[in-house]
Amino acid sequence: MLRLRGLMGGYGRAAVLHGVDLDVPAGGVVALMGRNGMGKTTLLRTCMGLLPARRGEIRFKDRDITGMATHEIARQGLAYVPQGREIFDALTVEQNLRLGLIGLPGGRDAQVPDAVYDWFPILAERRRQIAGTLSGGQQQMLAIGRALARRPDMLLLDEPTEGIQPSIVHEIAETVARIAADAGLTVLVVEQNVDLVLTTARTIAFMDNGRIVEAAPAAAVAADGAILARHLSL
Amino acid sequence: MAPRWLAGVVFMALAAFPLLAADYWTGQLTRYLIFGLFAMSLSLVWGRAGILCFGQAMFFGIGGYVMAACTMGLVGGALTSSYLGLAAAVLAAAGFAALLGYFLFLGRGLSGAYLAIVTLAIAYILEQTLKSAYTLGADNGLSGVPPIDLGLFGASVELWQETPRYYLVLAIVAAVYAALDRLLASPFGVVLTAMHGDPRRLAFFGYHVLSLRLIVFVIGAAVAGLAGALFVAVDEFASPTLIGFGLSTEVLIWVALGGKEMLLAAFLGAIAVRLMESTFAELLGDFWILALGLVFMVSVVLLPRGLIATPLGRLTSGRHRDGT
Amino acid sequence: MAEIAIILLNMASYVLVLVLVALGLVVVFGMMRVINMAHGELFMLGAYTVVWLQAAGAPFWLAVAAAPVVVGAVGLVIEAALIRHIYRRPLDTILATWGLSIALKQAVVLIWGPASHSVAAPMAAAIGVGDVTYPVYRLLLMAVAVAIIAAVFWIFLRTDFGLVARAVIARPDTAAALGIDTRRIYRASFVIGTALAGLAGALVAPLISVDPQMGLGYLIPAFISIMVGGAGPLAGVLVGGGLVGGTNNLATVWLSPVVAQIVVFLLAIVIIRLRPQGLLGGRDGA
Structure with missing residues (x-):
């Protein structure tokens, strides 16, 4: 569904993404994790055309959408929920x-x-x-x-639980998982909350310094605490 | 900032000018030097401190009228000395700027577009006021302003001739340029550049942004007042056009075309536009202003650093291109 | 009694024209953060459209109806050639549109000359109620202005276009991510703003002298009205225009027009300084 190859980008002169490769298959729910400032939000904004891609390719539904205007990308069937809800x-x-x-x-x-x-x-x-x-x-x-x-066809979700009461976090996590299953929606979610990630995602990709450094099935991550520790602890 | 050698070349060339040109052109260039000085004042305020003043001519006009009123003896027969007139003109412009700046910048003061519109409105108000001020000649202005008199203690050395007058003005302009250049190279100038970049961060370091902006605004006004005073003494005439809307606009164009961040470029911008105006105005007639408006528009969009500052910056060092 | 009625009527007609001019300005400013210093010249172009078409034999009302179309078309060209390159540089929009205003003014001088033109009012009659008589055209002008102002409010507050426009003002990036073509909305708003200026200029043409310098006399009061009222909600224009225009007009009863304007500007500057966000608040979300 979404396929990124060698994607580079950032704000103004500051490069944040240093060649991102990522595949999100149709119907898949992929969570993107990583420490703060590693480029997760930048990645979503670049996919949406809100930040320019300096190099590399973004393909959505087998179509090259690199450099397309934001509203055109949205009309292709890619939806975006920004950080802070907006x-x-x-x-x-x-x-x-x-x-x-x-x-x-x-x-x-x-x-x-x-x-x-x-x-x-x-x-x-x-x-x-x-x-x-x-x-x-x-x-x-x-x-x-x-x-x-x-x-x-696909939803980009940036930190849906940021600043939300813990009691509601779980409800949102379940709803997102249910919608993905009901509607056959593909989801790429940036999230810090491990609980939410493990209930909704099938695959977890870890980002470090503007690159995807590891991708693992959610079940494997749940079973092996070392993976999370490796990428999230300071 | 332009390197010193470049400024040196420019002022040397200007000093050589009267040797090569007819008296008429020396006289014209005297006026353009004064406009260049005026342009520097706006470059300082706008380009270096980020205060977009749409009414910079108010300080020029105040300087001009104070100079005219003093030397013509309207204030009192004892105060007709050119020295006193110049001092009074500079002080009046600076004093007005201090009051106005305090009012405008204090607290969560005005900035950006709002400041531009408010200064425009104030220049408009002053122009309208002068147009109906009968003691100052109203619409007709004050004619017969005496030329600069360098004499002291009763002696009189009036500068009637074009060439000595030119050198006097050139010396004053060069001195002011050197002083401003030193000021901008000093720690004060560095702090100023930082303020332009991010005023809030500067406040964290304990600098008082209000007083910084105020100081620059007042220095700019003093320079503009000096320019106005010199202008009426050279032109022998003070009129409401010196204070208002039209001249405020013109200086903005000179500075924008020359390059607002570089004093020397703003200075040359004024001279270049005036020179072209006197050359092309005959040739192009009414199309000149149309062309000027269009060139101004295009340069704002495509070369926001200015038509003179951009190549000068390339010529001298990479440093200016990266600056803000 | 009659005198007071006439003073109030004059005040109302001045305020309505000012609100019309300011409304075009605030649509462009509130929408795109573009400060259009050439707005006064677009107002002037509206008046000259009437001069031009009347000279060609067109009836007055046809010329008035054509003015927003002609000026709106000019606005479309300005947006495409100039404004769209500097959307994200608000201070540069001041300078660039300033250059544009100089060029437009001079273009009008080249075509129609620097002298002033007068436009014949379509009806010279005056209507009387008791001992108050008032020109019919001025009354008609007020009615038309009220209708247009109401229509603009309706467009921005009640239609889907208005809903989208308010979304774009509040969060342009998010609106784009929802599939809204923000560029198109900007362009449409700019054209609406310029068309309003043209229409206002055409409507007042019979009442004032039409000359190349006429724009400035409305530009500064219009800007000041916006700043006094607040650039956020559209209603700020009504408050600001009412206060600035009303006070100015009322003050001319006792003061000369020049002094009245000076006093009003000074009062307005004090208000702007004390409440920089305007009386009704600044640009607040949608």
């Missing part, structure tokens, strides 16, 4: 969800699919509420719901 605080829940659809060609009259409200019933309840007044966990659900409203 919901539109001043708009209602429903308006936020509709913004996930309006950008599509012919999306003006489209209605928010019922599936989104099924996955996140709280959003149906709070439809008319101003999004900025939701709790952190609810805002995260809204951000994910907004990205899923137009039925993408």
Whole structure:
């Protein structure tokens, strides 16, 4: 589904990615882990066309999307939930969800699919509420719901549990896993929370200094604590 | 900053100019040198301290009117000396800048676009005020401003002729340039560059950003006031056009075209634009201003460092290209 | 009594025109952080469109209707040739559009000359209620201005375009990641802003002298209105335009126009200094 080869990029002159190779198969859920500042968020933003790729190739559904405009990439079926959620605080829940659809060609009259409200019933309840007044966990659900409203093929998820109550973290993890299974969605998730990663992901890729240094099945990581220790401890 | 040898070459060439040119051109270039001095003041304030002032002519105009009022004896017969006039002009411009700057920068002061619009509005206000100030000649301005008189203690050495006047102005401009250049090379200049880059980080190191901005603003105003004072003495005429909107715009164009971050480039920008104006204005007629507007626009988009500073920077060292 | 009514009517018509000009400016500024110093010249081009078409024999109202189209088309060219290269350099937009304003002003001088033109009002009649008589055209101008201002608010607050626009203002990157073509929204907003300036210029053309310098007289008050009201919510323009325009117009009852303007500018600068985010707050999210 998503295939990165020798991807290099960064902010301005500062290079952050030093040749990333990564494959996310269709229907797969891959988690990206690594210490802070290793380039995980930069990688997602580069895939989305929000940062320029300096070298290398990004292929999505067997199509080269390197250098494509962000909205074009989104229209190819790649969805993105940024770090910090980035919901539109001043708009209602429903308006936020509709913004996930309006950008599509012919999306003006489209209605928010019922599936989104099924996955996140709280959003149906709070439809008319101003999004900025939701709790952190609810805002995260809204951000994910907004990205899923137009039925993408793949979701890039950046730190979905950052700054969220532990009680809700698990709920979000389960919902993401359920959606991936229900909708046949491919997911690449950047996450620090080991618990969430082990419940949702099938494969875990570790990033260090702008490169993918190891990829292992989640089961193997769960069985062998040394792998996590190697990549995450300081 | 431009290297010293380059500035030396420029000022030597300017010193040789009257030997080769007719009196008319010496007279014209005297005025352009003064505009160049004025451009340096904006380069300092805008290019080095990041204060985009859309009304820099207000200090030029204040300097000009104070000089005219003093030397014409409007303030009092005893104060007609050129020396006193120049001093009063510089002090008045600096004093006004201190008050205005304090008001504008204090606390979470204005910056960027808001500062630009507010300074534009203030220049507009001052121009309108002067246009209706009858004691200062209103729309007609003050004509018959006496030339600079170098005499002291009752003796009189009036500079009527083009050539001595040119050298006097050139000496003053060169001295101010040297002083500003030293200032920018000093630790103060280094801190200034750091402030331009990131004011908040500088505040962590214990520097007082308000007073830094204020000091630069006041120095810039003093230089602009000096330029205004010299200008009315050379032109023998002070009018509301010196203070307002039009001249503020022109100086902005000179500095932007020359290169706002480099004093020497801003200085040369003013001279170059004025020289071209007097050459092309006849040839191109009304198309000249159209062309100037378009060139300005294109240079902002494509060469934001300036048309003169960019090649000069390449010529001298790689250092300037990487600076902010 | 009659005098007061006329003062209030004059005030209302000045405020409405100012709000129209400022609204175009704030759409562009709020949307793209582009400070369009050539906005006054686009206003001027609207007035000259009427001069031009009237000279060619077109009826006044047709010329007024054509003005936003002509000026909007100019705006489209400006966006494509200039603005799109400097979206991420807000301070450079001031300088570049300043150069543009000089060029536009001079282009008008070259075509129509530096002298002022006058546009004949389509109706010279005045209407009377009791002992108050007032020109019909001014009343009509106010009605049209109110309708346009309401339409702009409706577009930005009630339509899908407005929803998308507010999303792009608040979080451009996230909006793009949702498949929204932000460039298209920017371009559309810029054209709407310039068309508003053109329309305002066309509408006031019969009331003022049409000359190449006319833009500045509206640009500075329009900017000051935005800064006083706040560039965030559109309603800031109503508050700022009402205060700046209203006070200015009211002050001319006692003061000369020049002194009145000076006093209003000074008061406005004090307000801007005390509340840099404007009375209604700054650019806050969507």
